[in-house]
Amino acid sequence: MSEPAFTPQLAAIFAALVEEASGIHYGPPERDLFGSKVAAQAAEAGFESLLDYYYRLRYDDPEGVETRVLVEALTVHETYFFREIAPLRQLVEGHLTEIVRAQGAARVWSAACSTGEEPLTLAMLLEQHGLYDRVEIVATDISEAAILRARTGRHGRRSLREPYPTDLARKYLDVSPHGITSQARLREAIRFRTLNLFDEAAVEQLGRFDVILCRNVLIYFRDQSVTKAVARLTKSLAPSGILAVGVAESLLRFGTALACEERGGSFFYRSAR
Ligand SMILES: C[S@@+](CC[C@H](N)C(=O)[O-])C[C@H]1O[C@@H](n2cnc3c(N)ncnc32)[C@H](O)[C@@H]1O
CATH class of the missing domain: 3.40.50.150 (Vaccinia Virus protein VP39)
Structure with missing residues (x-):
């Protein structure tokens, strides 16, 4: 099965959700990377439709548990000893x-x-x-x-x-x-x-x-x-x-x-x- 399309509209609503939850911003230049990460998390959560996954996170996740899982997948942990x-x-x-x-x-x-x-x-x-x-x-x-x-x-x-x-x-x-x-x-x-x-x-x-x-x-x-x-x-x-x-x-x-x-x-x- 092919991946659902990560349209600019989907990118915008997911980006707003992630930014509200964590401050982390994904803009148009990172749409492909953002889309593949969102799609992977949607599949992991059992959703074929990205919009259904979005509705779940936005309206049916009162404790923010699913949103935290998505944010977790989006964080960049790059660090090392003695940095700066x-x-x-x-x-x-x-x-x-x-x-x-x-x-x-x-x-x-x-x-x-x-x-x-x-x-x-x-x-x-x-x-x-x-x-x-x-x-x-x-x-x-x-x-x-x-x-x-x-x-x-x-x-x-x-x-x-x-x-x-x-x-x-x-x-x-x-x-x-x-x-x-x-x-x-x-x-x-x-x-x-x-x-x-x-x-x-x-x-x-x-x-x-x-x-x-x-x-x-x-x-x-x-x-x-x-x-x-x-x-x-x-x-x-x-x-x-x-x-x-x-x-x-x-x-x-x-x-x-x-x-x-x-x-x-x-x-x-x-x-x-
Ligand atoms: C690139 S690492 C930097 C680690 C370390 N401070 C350094 O300079 O090496 C960025 C970290 O910020 C965390 N982060 C992103 N958004 C955050 C937020 N809203 N609250 C707390 N930590 C956040 C990420 O999970 C990630 O581990």
């Missing part, structure tokens, strides 16, 4: 060291942590600088599969890419031809949980953070969703707290309530409160 490590070093050696010195403890939120390589890299740097016991790390992602994977501490070989700091890798990672396992002690420092950045109530419950990492996720959102997500993250920052986005991302054109600061060659956004 310079800003992380800067935060550990600067802001977090200062906060721990002044207050005795600090909190960090890795807000779209994928399979955990980002918060694990941070935990290594904290350990190296004697801050491991003083900094609480909360790591969340919309993808339940990614969080389950993160909790296992097992990663594929693509999670380690040249060039990387060999001293840290040797100390904290067990690398074999079959994959990579992170040290259990590192994982114990991190509270992993599933969370959608747009779930206001769940985000509120996490409390305030001295540092929020929200890196390489805003690129999947359109401007209106970036503005909404950043406004929510801003509320979650402690006074003088710092938000770090990916090195290829910039919030300057969004006119946020945060002040952009350069520290040691890395750019951060600081709460004015």
Whole structure:
């Protein structure tokens, strides 16, 4: 049987549904890829008609369970150890060291942590600088599969890419031809949980953070969703707290309530409160 056609109209209504649920935007240039993923999920859920599948998600899925399954299939979990490590070093050696010195403890939120390589890299740097016991790390992602994977501490070989700091890798990672396992002690420092950045109530419950990492996720959102997500993250920052986005991302054109600061060659956004 041939696949049902993913017309521009179907693409538009599915894209709106996915964007409302997750912020993730699929535009006309990605229609083929989006269509094949939606079709695969429709078939998996037992639907021959994409429109029937849409009606199910939109009007007959009150808890959003089926929509979450679709979003799960659409998330991109690309991440690796030591990715964009310079800003992380800067935060550990600067802001977090200062906060721990002044207050005795600090909190960090890795807000779209994928399979955990980002918060694990941070935990290594904290350990190296004697801050491991003083900094609480909360790591969340919309993808339940990614969080389950993160909790296992097992990663594929693509999670380690040249060039990387060999001293840290040797100390904290067990690398074999079959994959990579992170040290259990590192994982114990991190509270992993599933969370959608747009779930206001769940985000509120996490409390305030001295540092929020929200890196390489805003690129999947359109401007209106970036503005909404950043406004929510801003509320979650402690006074003088710092938000770090990916090195290829910039919030300057969004006119946020945060002040952009350069520290040691890395750019951060600081709460004015
Ligand atoms: C490319 S990964 C980035 C991982 C890591 N921060 C890094 O820089 O390597 C993007 C992650 O954002 C997550 N994501 C997408 N939309 C999200 C949302 N609305 N709430 C929370 N996480 C989301 C995806 O599931 C994915 O794991």
